[in-house]
Amino acid sequence: MSASNEVATRSSESIVEQALDTTLRAGADSADIVLVRGRSLEARVRDETVEFVKQAQEQVLGIRVLMQGEGGMKTAVTSTSDLATPAIEQMARETVALARATEADPAAGLPEDGFATHLPDLNLVEPSDRDTQVDVRIEDARAAERAARAYDERITNSEGSQVGSDFSTIAYGNSNGFVGQYESASHSLFSEPIAGSGENMQRDYWMTAARKLAELDSPEEVGSLAAERAVRRLNARQVSTTVVPVIFESMLAAGLIRQLAALVSGYSVYRESSFLCDKLGEVIAAPSVTIIDDGRLPGGLGSKPFDGEGLPTRRNVLVENGKLNTWLLDSYSGRKLGFPSTGNASRGAGSPPGVGTTNLWLEPGNESLDDIIARTDRGLLVTELLGMGFNPVTGDYSRGAAGLWIEGGEIAYPVEEITIAGHFGKMLEEIDAIGSELLWMGSVAAPAVRIASMTVAGE
Amino acid sequence: MAEQDKDSALTFFQDRYELDESRLSDVLDTTLEREVDYADLYFEYSTQDSVAIEEGIVKSGSRHLEQGVGVRAVCGERQGYAHSDEINPASMQLAANTARSISQNSAKQGAVAVGRGNDAVSNLYPVAMSPTDVAVEQKIDLISQMDIYARAIDPRIKQVSASVITQHRSILIANSDGQLVGDVQPLVRLNIQLLVEDAKLGTREMGYQGMGGRYEFEKLTSPDMWKPLVDEAARVAILNLGAEDCPAGAMNVVLGPGWPGILLHEAIGHGLEGDFNRKGTSAFSEMLGKRVASEGVTVVDDGTLAHRRGSINVDDEGTPSKKNVLIDDGILVGYMTDRLNARLMGTEPTGNGRRESYADLPMPRMTNTFMLAGEEDPADVLSSVDNGIYAVSFGGGQVDITSGKFVFSVSEAYKIENGRVGAPVKGATLIGNGPDVLKRVSRIGNDLELDQGVGTCGKDGQSVPVGVGLPTIRLDQITVGGTQG
Numbered sequence: 040m041s042a043s044n045e046v047a048t049r050s051s052e053s054i055v056e057q058a059l060d061t062t063l064r065a066g067a068d069s070a071d072i073v074l075v076r077g078r079s080l081e082a083r084v085r086d087e088t089v090e091f092v093k094q095a096q097e098q099v100l101g102i103r104v105l106m107q108g109e110g111g112m113k114t115a116v117t118s119t120s121d122l123a124t125p126a127i128e129q130m131a132r133e134t135v136a137l138a139r140a141t142e143a144d145p146a147a148g149l150p151e152d153g154f155a156t157h158l159p160d161l162n163l164v165e166p167s168d169r170d171t172q173v174d175v176r177i178e179d180a181r182a183a184e185r186a187a188r189a190y191d192e193r194i195t196n197s198e199g200s201q202v203g204s205d206f207s208t209i210a211y212g213n214s215n216g217f218v219g220q221y222e223s224a225s226h227s228l229f230s231e232p233i234a235g236s237g238e239n240m241q242r243d244y245w246m247t248a249a250r251k252l253a254e255l256d257s258p259e260e261v262g263s264l265a266a267e268r269a270v271r272r273l274n275a276r277q278v279s280t281t282v283v284p285v286i287f288e289s290m291l292a293a294g295l296i297r298q299l300a301a302l303v304s305g306y307s308v309y310r311e312s313s314f315l316c317d318k319l320g321e322v323i324a325a326p327s328v329t330i331i332d333d334g335r336l337p338g339g340l341g342s343k344p345f346d347g348e349g350l351p352t353r354r355n356v357l358v359e360n361g362k363l364n365t366w367l368l369d370s371y372s373g374r375k376l377g378f379p380s381t382g383n384a385s386r387g388a389g390s391p392p393g394v395g396t397t398n399l400w401l402e403p404g405n406e407s408l409d410d411i412i413a414r415t416d417r418g419l420l421v422t423e424l425l426g427m428g429f430n431p432v433t434g435d436y437s438r439g440a441a442g443l444w445i446e447g448g449e450i451a452y453p454v455e456e457i458t459i460a461g462h463f464g465k466m467l468e469e470i471d472a473i474g475s476e477l478l479w480m481g482s483v484a485a486p487a488v489r490i491a492s493m494t495v496a497g498e
Numbered sequence: 499m500a501e502q503d504k505d506s507a508l509t510f511f512q513d514r515y516e517l518d519e520s521r522l523s524d525v526l527d528t529t530l531e532r533e534v535d536y537a538d539l540y541f542e543y544s545t546q547d548s549v550a551i552e553e554g555i556v557k558s559g560s561r562h563l564e565q566g567v568g569v570r571a572v573c574g575e576r577q578g579y580a581h582s583d584e585i586n587p588a589s590m591q592l593a594a595n596t597a598r599s600i601s602q603n604s605a606k607q608g609a610v611a612v613g614r615g616n617d618a619v620s621n622l623y624p625v626a627m628s629p630t631d632v633a634v635e636q637k638i639d640l641i642s643q644m645d646i647y648a649r650a651i652d653p654r655i656k657q658v659s660a661s662v663i664t665q666h667r668s669i670l671i672a673n674s675d676g677q678l679v680g681d682v683q684p685l686v687r688l689n690i691q692l693l694v695e696d697a698k699l700g701t702r703e704m705g706y707q708g709m710g711g712r713y714e715f716e717k718l719t720s721p722d723m724w725k726p727l728v729d730e731a732a733r734v735a736i737l738n739l740g741a742e743d744c745p746a747g748a749m750n751v752v753l754g755p756g757w758p759g760i761l762l763h764e765a766i767g768h769g770l771e772g773d774f775n776r777k778g779t780s781a782f783s784e785m786l787g788k789r790v791a792s793e794g795v796t797v798v799d800d801g802t803l804a805h806r807r808g809s810i811n812v813d814d815e816g817t818p819s820k821k822n823v824l825i826d827d828g829i830l831v832g833y834m835t836d837r838l839n840a841r842l843m844g845t846e847p848t849g850n851g852r853r854e855s856y857a858d859l860p861m862p863r864m865t866n867t868f869m870l871a872g873e874e875d876p877a878d879v880l881s882s883v884d885n886g887i888y889a890v891s892f893g894g895g896q897v898d899i900t901s902g903k904f905v906f907s908v909s910e911a912y913k914i915e916n917g918r919v920g921a922p923v924k925g926a927t928l929i930g931n932g933p934d935v936l937k938r939v940s941r942i943g944n945d946l947e948l949d950q951g952v953g954t955c956g957k958d959g960q961s962v963p964v965g966v967g968l969p970t971i972r973l974d975q976i977t978v979g980g981t982q983g
Contacts, residue, residue: 085777119562147557425905426895435925494981
């Protein structure tokens with residue numbers, strides 16, 4: 040029996056405990072360990088052909104060492120995918136040496152207390168899904184591909200339909216006494232058909248993702264929605280440069296909410312790299328805007344019982360009726376800003392803790408997207424954004440876009456090769472309609488939103 | 499010879515994991531028990547280190563070790579892939595059994611005889627000392643000096659952060675043709691980021707610069723290297739403090755040399771990757787031999803430039819890198835391919851089969867993509883434009899391969915008024931159509947520059963280091979996105 044098989048049969052918590060012990064014995068003043076182990080499969084079908092099937096077993100162990108220095112702690116982080124005892128011992132020694140070489144930071148350190156004591160079952164995995172054969176998932180991809188190609192004769196080609204399933208165990212422990220682990224899974228299906236041909240060719244996509252296979256949207260729904268989106272983009276044109284109301288589809292509104300969350304992350308705030316860094320407690324958005332982050336939604340793709348530092352996850356109302364209520368914090372950025380952690384530490388095995396969202400959403404309004412379009416005399420419904428034209432320091436926002444032009448409250452024709460621009464702060468204040476339908480894109484959700492005016496640049 | 503052997507990827511893998519020729523042949527034989535066209539094994543061992551300074555404190559150091567093996571079986575256009583982060587006979591056999599399941603038919607193919615093998619014949623990036631072997635104290639010293647120097651440049655500089663990242667990546671590829679080839683790929687990167695504030699104007703801006711490549715860490719420590727980098731970050735950040743909002747609409751645009759070559763990468767490079775063209779999903783499909791750019795426009799993808807970030811001795815399928823001409827005097831003459839797409843398209847692999855790591859399937863990817871120099875004085879190119887935008891540097895970009903639409907964000911730009919460079923503008927985005935944009939090139943400068951070694955390209959979730967380059971060029975009537983209608 041090889042050394043690796045010994046590792047495979049041990050529980051994640053016990054590996055974490057042993058690695059923690061090894062690290063402290065190597066001389067660390069305090070330390071934490073994170074272990075991610077998982078297995079994944081991915082497959083893509085294009086037309087009737089299985090393009091690839093990919094399967095893997097993965098494991099990675101992260102070590103963070105803190106050494107007492109003058110006026111603060113010195114920190115180093117390392118990771119290794121080799122979990123054999125000698126490899127961990129060597130990594131622990133190297134981490135201690137590396138931490139000694141860095142400088143003392145008054146804000147560095149583990150959380151003192153407040154660790155998660157009760158770990159609720161958040162419904163993050165369906166045990167019977169573990170036995171699912173790869174062929175079953177491939178059939179999902181085939182069904183989506185067929186539905187996309189059958190939707191309309193103008194669907195001529197595709198980049199394929201892809202499925203993924205992964206199961207992982209995340210374990211975390213630190214020298215202040217916390218050790219815990221949880222299991223989770225995620226499954227997805229993505230379809231990307233192509234409509235048209237030659238110089239008039241358009242792609243688009245649709246997807247579904249969930250913790251449990253049974254909660255995925257049907258492959259037929261995913262494929263035909265993707266096809267509908269691609270077809271409606273055919274024969275797109277440019278428009279003349281103008282200033283109009285701009286409606287963000289749910290999927291893209293979710294992107295705006297994600298950007299807002301990055302602007303209120305403790306790290307952006309203490310580094311002053313967010314234009315919102317001095318706006319805590321102030322009104323930053325229209326009164327209809329309420330944004331929530333909740334790490335404990337049952338079955339949520341962003342749910343977890345404890346965060347990347349062992350603190351309990353919770354519900355945080357970031358923006359309440361337009362007012363900025365709180366920053367998103369881990370213990371480090373919290374110390375920098377004088378607040379306790381909000382339970383938003385995210386931690387990959389290969390990186391120090393940072394701030395991340397859990398399940399993040401914009402509270403829906405009570406108007407359907409159709410109604411919002413109907414009361415837009417002339418404007419743009421954005422269905423795709425391209426590029427990274429956003430400056431978080433100034434709030435300047437300018438991105439490539441494609442979508443549907445609205446005339447007289449109705450969809451008139453598709454548009455592309457345009458940009459939409461504005462100031463992010465002003466965009467938040469000018470949200471004048473919020474849709475009623477909340478659409479989850481992974482762990483972020485939003486209904487459609489309308490922004491009263493943005494510059495649309497074209498011909 | 500003995501000198502070379504010490505750093506050989508082949509020797510490293512043989513010693514560390516006992517991967518001799520017969521063991522490799524055994525695993526390949528397992529995949530070939532099914533009817534497959536081709537199989538390969540990809541081994542990787544990489545170390546990445548970084549240290550960063552922020553608020554004048556070297557807050558953290560990091561070191562990451564990654565090892566693993568990926569086994570691939572190719573059957574027509576189908577690929578089976580399995581990878582493991584353990585490299586031992588059991589995990590390799592398991593991966594081979596999983597990968598070959600892409601093919602249902604059994605076959606009795608002749609046993610593979612993996613050759614003696616060697617590292618890539620040429621070495622484009624020999625280093626006296628691996629950058630990850632340099633003591634962390636030396637790296638800390640460098641970023642600390644940069645921090646002190648930056649703070650003294652201008653009182654408007656409020657925050658400074660600097661980091662150095664070093665990487666040492668060894669790869670070994672064995673395939674069913676009996677090839678066995680290894681490579682050792684060093685990589686260094688230095689970053690500086692500054693936050694500046696003008697209290698009077700009430701404005702804040704960020705300035706960022708980076709550089710790097712496949713060379714010794716030592717080279718970065720020269721003040722001739724890092725001081726201009728810090729100066730440039732400060733200059734651009736302070737410039738943008740007083741920048742006006744960018745005008746919007748279609749206008750003539752002059753692109754400066756170097757990093758604006760990202761235009762080529764986004765607008766046409768991705769569209770010329772073999773996978774999209776084989777499937778007919780690229781706006782450039784079926785355009786081989788056709789005019790896609792103005793006369794005088796020649797674009798190459800060259801993985802063979804010494805010490806460049808985008809260079810590779812061999813690609814991640816073992817094919818030696820090449821200098822590939824993509825557009826010759828305005829005519830589309832070649833696509834970039836990996837083995838699978840080359841075989842299916844009936845062409846030769848171009849040395850562009852790359853992957854982020856052992857956990858990924860290879861795909862056609864760019865290396866260093868640039869336009870060759872023209873003959874014009876860059877000053878004449880600028881003065882030829884009455885009114886427009888002079889774009890000197892860019893942030894990121896993105897392309898929709900199928901519709902051909904691309905976009906990129908400008909990080910340093912000026913108005914051109916009556917043929918002269920005027921006030922700085924901010925927040926501009928350029929958008930256009932790939933198959934069309936290079937037909938809008940009306941003047942080409944004689945000042946080709948390659949970027950400073952900061953490019954990272956993302957495709958299908960995989961990131962690989964790349965380079966870009968451009969001489970000063972003029973583009974007629976491109977859509978500029980801004981807020982000032």
